[in-house]
Every structure is written in C-alpha cells, then in structure tokens.
Amino acid sequence: MAFTDEQLERYSRHIILKEIGVKGQKKLLAGKVLIIGAGGLGAPAAMYLAAAGVGTIGIADADKVDLSNLQRQVIHTTNDIGKRKVESAAETMRAINPDITVNTYYDFVNSSNIMDLIADYDFILDGTDNFPAKFLINDACVMAGKPFSHAGIIRFKGQLTTVIPGEGPCYRCIFKNPPPKDAVPTCKQAGVIGAMGGVIGSLQAMEAVKYLTGVGELLSGYLLTYDALKMEFHKVKLPPRGDGCAVCSDHPTITELIDYEQAACDMKQ
C-alpha cells in the first residue's frame, strides 16, 4: 500500500522520525486498538490514536455525555450532552482523521461480551472507572493473550502499567482481588483534576503507539505513578510474573471470567 500525498502530508511529523518512518506509519494504519471507556482516560487516548492514524479504533462505553463529564472528557463538547459517548467520540475522531475506521460499542463490558469484543484488536486500553471492569479487562486480556494498558486516576494522582500476557506481570499480580464496595474511593466520590486524564490517557496512547510500531521499551514490569501536587513521576519496578498469580501464572486458579459486583456509586448509568 502506497501513501497518498495527503497521507504523506498528514503523517509527515511521524514519517520524519527515524524510529517511525514510512514503515512505522504503515504499522499504525494497519493497527487495531480498542478503548474501553470513552471518558477521562479514553478521551485523550482516542484523540491521539485517531490523529496518529491508527487504522482501526474501537470504542466501548454504555454511557451518555453528561455536563459533569466535560471538565475532563475533552473528546465531547457541550453540544454533545445527552448523546451516546461512543457516537460523540467517534464523531470527534472521524473529524480529526477521516483516514481511519472507528467501531463503536454502546455496551457495558461484562464476562459474556468481552472476549468477542477484544478478539479483533491488537492492543486494548483500559479507560474504565471501576474495579470490576478493571479486573475483568485484566483477566480477559490475560486469557486471550492480548496486551493492554491499565490505568487509574483519582484526585491529583494517576498510574499506569502495560501488561504483556505470558511475559510480564498483570494487574492481578499486584492486586489480588478488587477492594470491597466503597472501601477505596472512586473519582465520582473523591474528584479528579481534569488534566490528569490528559496526562495518563496520553501515556496509554503512547504505549499503544509503541506497541504497534515496536519502538522503544514498553511499561511492562513497571507501574508508573504520577503525583501532580508534587509534580513527580515514580516508576515502581514490579516483581516478575510468578507462580503466585491466580490468573496469569502457569497454573491459574481463575480460568473463567468473573463479574464482580459494581460499587453502588458507579451504577447511576
């Protein structure tokens, strides 16, 4: 496939990078990334991946745009209030880059649909806002052997890691089980600074781009934390994937997906 003049121009700042070049840009255009959650993390990630020319981007979310989302979910505008988030996000992505295909999934992920959802994609981004979804995405990606970026944000803090199943540690290697309902605050209860989604979601997009192009070192085996008040990034080296993990060890005890109970405060949708 040869680039059109328009593509050469659109992606010129990528193509000029010796690490990316024409080859890397072709990989991006052939790449398929699924973003679960079109919110604080998913919004900036989706916009950067669309702009980067990731050829197929899936976006899953069962919510509609609410006024309280707009403080951080920069892919939606005031005119989008009431619209399905996946449609609003898709419109923005297509407006940024008509060169790409956007697939929308107006649905909650659960144990019965997630395997089908992730099957067609090369890399998954977790942009969800609750522990049941985060554990479900981890377990499904581990079982399906799909690399993914996990992230979480709250107040002035954020963190992320990249999981390469079979190679590095997974989310459940760090946290064995979801915390009980309401034991750990969510963004809705505790608040989150709007730009945090921009910082961490953009880092997730960066990992997706690196994975698709094979450039650099992925954040596998590390948890990167960011504290905006101290303006500090800290990279925590994780123990290697070992025998202890219930889902990613060579002898897992979790072999079926689990639908954990959703924290009550997250159920308003």
Add this chain to the structure above:
Amino acid sequence: MKITVAGETKEFDDGISVSKLIELENVETPQYVTVSVNEEFVDSGAFGSTALKDGDNVEFLYFMGGGR
C-alpha cells in the same frame, strides 16, 4: 537504619515491621495497600511479622479505580 520508601531514602528505627512503616508513612487505606520490599511482594498477612533491614527498598502500590 535507612530505608528507601517510594524512591526517597529516610531514617527509621532498627528492625521496624512493614506494619509499623505503613503507620509511620500514613498510608491511605492501609488494609488495601500492596507492599513490595526489594522488588518482592509481601503477603498482607505478613506485614506485622516482616522486619525491615537497613538498605531495604519499599514501595507502596495503591488501588486507583477512576478513569472516566
């Protein structure tokens, strides 16, 4: 003794346990924190019985559930 906590090296009393360090460091939601010492996870049931040594590198890993 000196212990490095989240990348910062500080002075502590000799032989304190992981539980004591959690208390001294004012760890939020201490019952749900994951702790690694020298890049190995410590089982939460062993926080009280795990004594720290001079030069240990301790990390606290926290649940962060937000994203949308």
